[in-house]
Amino acid sequence: MERLPNGLTVLLREMRAIPVVSVWCWYRVGSRDERPGVTGISHWVEHMNFKGSRSIPKSEVTRRVELAGGVWNGYTWLDVTTYFETVSSDALDAMLRLEASRMTECLYSKQEVERERSVVISEMRGGENDPRSYLEREVSGTALQAHPYRWPTIGYLSDLQAITREDLYAHYRRYYVPNNAVLVLAGDFETRAAMRLVKRHYGRIARGAEPPPVRTVEPPQSGERRVLLRRPSGASYLQVAFPAPALTDGDFPALLVLDGILGGGPSINAWAGGRGAGPSKSARLYRALVEADLATEADTQIIPTRFPYLYRIQATAKAGVDPERIERAVYAEIGRLAGGSVEAKDLERARNQFLARYALESESVTDAAHQLGFFETVATHRDYLALPARVRAVTAGQVARLAAERLSERTRTVGVLVPDAAGAGGA
């Protein structure tokens, strides 16, 4: 790791088994940096940054990557915005040129802004079609009352209709500065040569003003919150959310282990993790909900975040099952955890699942670079490297205490979505 004089953080990891390199450029900006009126702007900026720059025409941005046999993409979330290319290693120089250009000189023509407005709205509508993501959005907005994590990364329709070219460009210029960015390279290169290339492309970019911090802290919750939704859907859905510790909080590793016992453990890689994996069938929620024939699926969600966010438990009700029965079964399982039911074999299984996933989800150059960059952008990459040791140290007592303190009735938010065939649900 090195920090350039302009503040750019550079992480390099040589992996020379195959002639491929993955380049990720991360920015510390996400939906947390928005406010009502411009929700969704960080994600829309990400879209605009594929539309060409002063030195790279739009038609070339993705073409160059694909001609190098590459894949490319980008995503925007609560804390981060990122772009990547995984290409044959002889294209490293071209990819660094592309990313350095993206940081400073994207075009934002009025015409492109208008075209992308309808693309982003289409993306939002596609998400709304899914009752699960609709419920997730409502639960987030209910569980969090003040912190900017409460609105969806895609944004609200009214804001997407109103955001101007000037709003977008100002957001881009405020956050896309080297001192707010992390560049990660993993793959087939020689570290010193790669660092010379990085300095050639990024060294002359001027440091910018420090972006404004997120000031709002979510006030404590002192009672259950509930939301009941009626939407056209083929099933009923339940989601229960609890306040979760931030990545750097001392309780975070214990939450990973708790979730391992309850839900089979989280994916550690927000980009590629969990793809193609089946449910964990020894997890307590699977046994209590799916094996008990109450739900067709049960899963959980932990996101490593900068600020406290949410731990979610979600289930799809089997036809004819009242979601309330599922809810009671969930609380019974939490009660068992809080009551000290965790045995050595539960801990061992949860740890082993975590450690295997930690290894599996960072093996390819794309995943290795993602992991270093994601955690460095949210907190530091050392927090990522320290996770295995911290997870190994978690005790049964810590899991029980965490369940009792954090997964309580006082702090939970319950969302239920039930089918409503009659009403039109259009947004």
Added chain:
Amino acid sequence: MTRRQELDNGLVVVARPNRAARSIAARLVFEAGAAFDPPGKAGTSSLVARLLDRGGGGLSAEAIAEGFERLGVSYVARAQGDTLDVEVRLLAEHLPEVLRRLRPVVAEPAFPEEEVRREVGQTLSALAEREQDTGAVAEDALAAALFPPGHPYREPAVGTRASVPRIGAADLAAFHRERVGPSGSILALAGDIDPDRAIALAADHFGDWTTGRGATGRATIPDPPMPEREVTLVRRVEGKTQADLVLGMLPGLRRNSPDLPAALVLNNALGEFSMGGRLGAAIRDREGLAYYVYSTFEAGLGAGPLAVRAGVAPDAVRRALDLIRRTLEAVRRRGLKPSEIRDSKQSLAASVPRRLETNPGAARTLADCEFYGLGLDYPERLPSLIRAVERDQVAAAAHRYLTLGRHALVVAGPALKEALR
């Protein structure tokens, strides 16, 4: 460096080392996908896949799950169109134990009545959900429009409301006995292991498996007839904010067709390259009508259609369809520009090595090459096959596969009659 050995019982083991990894991905592939569901019992293969690890070989479902998960192993089994696939991902040191535990799962599932009853119920719940999913509704209607009754690719893999309740434990056991055995099946391993040792371990744990008939030689899947004229189906799904549309064209393509390289180039330029090829440029980039629009060939043992998919606002369906038709018509009539063909060839050829980068990707690719008889050197040969594609071959492929006017189109979403008028 990839090794292949056929065991005496007919199971083909392929292994590829990846010393950069600490893990291994292993994939068992049986010619037992949804295409082989018994008549009237669509969903059988999918239920077999879901129930393999729910008790068998003298072990309870709980013991099987615990045995894998105690080691941090991830296990998943799924029915595809042609195949039933079982995949495990594990740390390399656990391979002997994982293969030992995998054997009874695939060879001796018990299909306990209680588990079968529950899975059938859960599948029916999942089908109710699918009826509200515009993408799934469109896919099911397209298959029903392109494939005649009785065709192996007509019914959805998950089954239907009519077929699933008809399936019982005896059906699952019979399907398993008939189709899931060593002969004609594949075990592909990729990761941190010496290939010879991987083959020896596979022989230790699977070499004496003789139950189950398994497949002998690949099945023949008949070509569906061309539709006489174009078919347009509208499926109303209330309360949705976006419509999904899919346009499918026959004759389609088989996986081992000699046309495949030219068809890949055609499809890449039409609906993949950069932001979705010509379709993406016309519909997403220039008009901003859709977040996603792309095309694919679904080539299997039998011919699968060339399909174009897009998600658009209900009031933009008509405009998007016009653009899709115009784009397809233009490519069919005038072919692709030399620069488009050059870009697509370069991009496809250069991307082949990346498919072997991850262990699950390598295991999937190797199993695929073996299953479809392409040869294990296919990933090495494919780039030169693609580079050798000539412009007139792409033009011929466009003429053959872009059969606008005899296509099937499905639009699923809210209030579409008005939008299409």
